[in-house]
Amino acid sequence: MGLVVQKYGGSSVADAEGIKRVAKRIVDAKKNGHQVVVVVSAMGDTTDELIDLAEQVSPIPAGREFDMLLTAGERISMALLAMAIKNLGHEAQSFTGSQAGVITDSVHNKARIIDVTPGRIRTALDEGNIAIVAGFQGVSQDKKDITTLGRGGSDTTAVALAAALDAEVCEIYTDVDGVFTADPRVVKKARKIDWISFEDMLELASSGSKVLLHRCVEYARRYNIPIHVRSSFSGLQGTWVSNEPRGDRKVEQAIISGVAHDTSEAKITVVGVPDKPGEAAAIFRTIADNEINIDMVVQNVSAASTGLTDISFTLPKAEGRKAIDALEKQKALIGFESLRYDDQIAKISLVGAGMKTNPGVTAGFFEALSDAGVNIELISTSEIRISVVTRADDVNEAVRAVHTAFGLDSDSDEAVVYGGTGR
Amino acid sequence: MGLVVQKYGGSSVADAEGIKRVAKRIVDAKKNGHQVVVVVSAMGDTTDELIDLAEQVSPIPAGREFDMLLTAGERISMALLAMAIKNLGHEAQSFTGSQAGVITDSVHNKARIIDVTPGRIRTALDEGNIAIVAGFQGVSQDKKDITTLGRGGSDTTAVALAAALDAEVCEIYTDVDGVFTADPRVVKKARKIDWISFEDMLELASSGSKVLLHRCVEYARRYNIPIHVRSSFSGLQGTWVSNEPRGDRKVEQAIISGVAHDTSEAKITVVGVPDKPGEAAAIFRTIADNEINIDMVVQNVSAASTGLTDISFTLPKAEGRKAIDALEKQKALIGFESLRYDDQIAKISLVGAGMKTNPGVTAGFFEALSDAGVNIELISTSEIRISVVTRADDVNEAVRAVHTAFGLDSDSDEAVVYGGTGR
Numbered sequence A, B: 001m002g003l004v005v006q007k008y009g010g011s012s013v014a015d016a017e018g019i020k021r022v023a024k025r026i027v028d029a030k031k032n033g034h035q036v037v038v039v040v041s042a043m044g045d046t047t048d049e050l051i052d053l054a055e056q057v058s059p060i061p062a063g064r065e066f067d068m069l070l071t072a073g074e075r076i077s078m079a080l081l082a083m084a085i086k087n088l089g090h091e092a093q094s095f096t097g098s099q100a101g102v103i104t105d106s107v108h109n110k111a112r113i114i115d116v117t118p119g120r121i122r123t124a125l126d127e128g129n130i131a132i133v134a135g136f137q138g139v140s141q142d143k144k145d146i147t148t149l150g151r152g153g154s155d156t157t158a159v160a161l162a163a164a165l166d167a168e169v170c171e172i173y174t175d176v177d178g179v180f181t182a183d184p185r186v187v188k189k190a191r192k193i194d195w196i197s198f199e200d201m202l203e204l205a206s207s208g209s210k211v212l213l214h215r216c217v218e219y220a221r222r223y224n225i226p227i228h229v230r231s232s233f234s235g236l237q238g239t240w241v242s243n244e245p246r247g248d249r250k251v252e253q254a255i256i257s258g259v260a261h262d263t264s265e266a267k268i269t270v271v272g273v274p275d276k277p278g279e280a281a282a283i284f285r286t287i288a289d290n291e292i293n294i295d296m297v298v299q300n301v302s303a304a305s306t307g308l309t310d311i312s313f314t315l316p317k318a319e320g321r322k323a324i325d326a327l328e329k330q331k332a333l334i335g336f337e338s339l340r341y342d343d344q345i346a347k348i349s350l351v352g353a354g355m356k357t358n359p360g361v362t363a364g365f366f367e368a369l370s371d372a373g374v375n376i377e378l379i380s381t382s383e384i385r386i387s388v389v390t391r392a393d394d395v396n397e398a399v400r401a402v403h404t405a406f407g408l409d410s411d412s413d414e415a416v417v418y419g420g421t422g423r
Helices: A016-031 A046-057 A063-070 A072-087 A119-126 A153-164 A198-206 A214-223 A279-289 A317-329 A361-371 A392-405 B016-031 B046-057 B063-070 B072-087 B119-126 B153-164 B198-206 B214-223 B279-289 B317-329 B361-371 B392-405
Strands: A003-008 A035-040 A092-095 A102-104 A113-116 A130-134 A137-140 A146-148 A169-174 A195-197 A227-231 A239-242 A258-262 A265-274 A297-299 A308-316 A338-342 A345-351 A378-382 A385-391 B003-008 B035-040 B092-095 B102-104 B113-116 B130-134 B137-140 B146-148 B169-174 B195-197 B227-231 B239-242 B258-262 B265-274 B297-299 B308-316 B338-342 B345-351 B378-382 B385-391
Touching: A003 A016, A003 A153, A016 A035, A016 A072, A016 A130, A016 B046, A035 A072, A035 A119, A035 A153, A046 A063, A046 A072, A046 B016, A046 B072, A063 A072, A063 A146, A063 B072, A063 B092, A072 A092, A072 A130, A072 B046, A072 B063, A072 B072, A092 A119, A092 B063, A102 A153, A113 A153, A119 A130, A130 A153, A137 A153, A153 A169, A153 A214, A195 A198, A198 A214, A198 A239, A198 A258, A198 A345, A214 A227, A258 A392, A265 A279, A265 A317, A265 A345, A279 A308, A279 A317, A297 A378, A308 A317, A317 A338, A345 A361, A345 A392, A361 A385, A361 A392, A385 A392, B003 B016, B003 B153, B016 B035, B016 B072, B016 B130, B035 B072, B035 B119, B035 B153, B046 B063, B046 B072, B063 B072, B063 B146, B072 B092, B072 B130, B092 B119, B102 B153, B113 B153, B119 B130, B130 B153, B137 B153, B153 B169, B153 B214, B195 B198, B198 B214, B198 B239, B198 B258, B198 B345, B214 B227, B258 B392, B265 B279, B265 B317, B265 B345, B279 B308, B279 B317, B297 B378, B308 B317, B317 B338, B345 B361, B345 B392, B361 B385, B361 B392, B385 B392
Parallel strands: A003 A035, A003 A169, A035 A130, A092 A130, A102 A137, A169 A227, A195 A239, B003 B035, B003 B169, B035 B130, B092 B130, B102 B137, B169 B227, B195 B239
Antiparallel strands: A102 A113, A137 A146, A227 A239, A258 A345, A265 A308, A265 A338, A297 A308, A345 A385, A378 A385, B102 B113, B137 B146, B227 B239, B258 B345, B265 B308, B265 B338, B297 B308, B345 B385, B378 B385
């Protein structure tokens, strides 16, 4: 029995009852002979409430102070969890990100972990303690200021600690049973995936699946830490994310892992761009200089009569205003005719390593959409993913049609509870 | 213009509006040319809410984790306050107790400050910042664990920082206008005291006055840091507590500083104690071994016929049960007949350095009580204080009678708002 890192999201520790339930589960792992390190998020809506308060006192909260504020949430949950464990007769010690040795850069509100030096955690474990660590937070290497890791940061804390402590698994506890072949709120027949490779999970995460964030999976792949995503409300096996299916489990890699969708993006079309070298570069340099992340990019074939073309790209809706303003400012320099902004779009993606060796997948995907009467506006592909942009109104029907077409539907009709994962 | 330390209690920063009001006051001090260090308590009832949560997950919260939990409250208020100040266009940085160099012993939940090394605060000030420090918390010297200073700890943080930074004054902002000659909720004609000596303030604090805690005043006296207790809701001068009245102010030391009362104590009478050497020692050794603090002690003259005497003492009601149990266990060894427990008592104290040179004070005190029909059960005196124990029902009438008898009543009838001071 080795060391396990368990991470519990905000919905799992939303109140005193939740904390006691989680404490019992942690003690069970300890009784089974494991050394246990627990990473915990802030209780329920604590973080949102703190953000509300910050906005009330200052319209633009400052980075350093904002991080100090937000990290109070995990201090509360980790201390309560340690108390609840002690109340069950086991020894527990809680540690802030700083005490746990989570060293980050100095980019407040979205710091990156640059080192983990878990000396105090190791000592606590060696002395027979369960170690409870505040997720989502660290301390900056140069200034020794408190930092936060941004959305999904607690998952990254858990994987980073698992890597630094050479854990045998990082268990991510949440309020769903695992990773599904599609969002069960949209597809009633979505199936829980027993095992999925890091690569497919990365594509799902970047295509709209919210169970695990891209950064956390990327970190786990780099250090080869198996992740087990599972429910804190049941004792069921969840979804294993790793390089290889575990030796004692016969899990065949599916051709298609799942269908993801994302309605958080908007589309900008730059109309009437001269079809000559340097034009696309000028557009995307403008976007990059404003630190806006873009996703899909498509350039139409130019009309021979005018020598003009259109360039479309997608980006988070939240950045739409900024992108439009930036491009308008450079209009004369870039030399386009106009901009079109559309936030009524959805992206639907089919993910699976099997499509590399199964040439019919792309055709089957488009046929399924066509049969469902869904129009395709943009297409983008990677080696193991195909994504299309459609009207937002069509998204549910499109996802269901593709899910059925690729034989992903479950045989049973059992209801699945699904929600967010905290952070 | 020198350095000032300002401390704001929980009631002053109870919500976003309060935080913005306090931020404005801090900025005003900065604009007046001061270097400003601010010590802040947790918002409103935050601490009590956290204690409630702790009791829900564990009946006996553990020291180290309990401290970690409680310190989250000040992290929230200090970060919000720093944001609010920045929003007014001034630079502010917040610091935890640990970051501010508040070094304590390892006694969780009631740690004592053993050193203050405010290097980061000094740097922040030198760079033109306003420094915001979390009250009530520190870090233990040996284990580097987070500690809390117990009730009133934020005031002690403020005075300790003022001493370490050689501040010209420590301003304690609260929701009352200062220290009064009696509790204004009981005595409508109580007057605000303009200046009071450390010694008289210490006696008032240990006699039930709640505006400043004994430990904080003791610390200020040791390092000769003037304290200015004042309201965060008005711009009025409050009460100065110092060795000497300030040079530019003509304040005559009153014979009597004020009347304090305390209804938080109970009385235990040990009945039928053999009147021989070692008996009292055996009783109070038992009490001390159980870490119970006692206040007044009175031994009656023994009855010649029986050779037995009674010993009475007062102690916090919260420790009553523990004291009774401890004494019962030692009954055979100590050899008393029975125990009587009475928690319907009140202590009334008259405080003033002037009583050293005014021999009529004691007599006047007893006459005032007698005229008001209040029976005296126990008497205890120090050089500058007389205290009596009466029935709890008589306390308000007794305080008013003494206040009037010593000429402390104010001429005006203006209403005074009075409340707690946070912690």
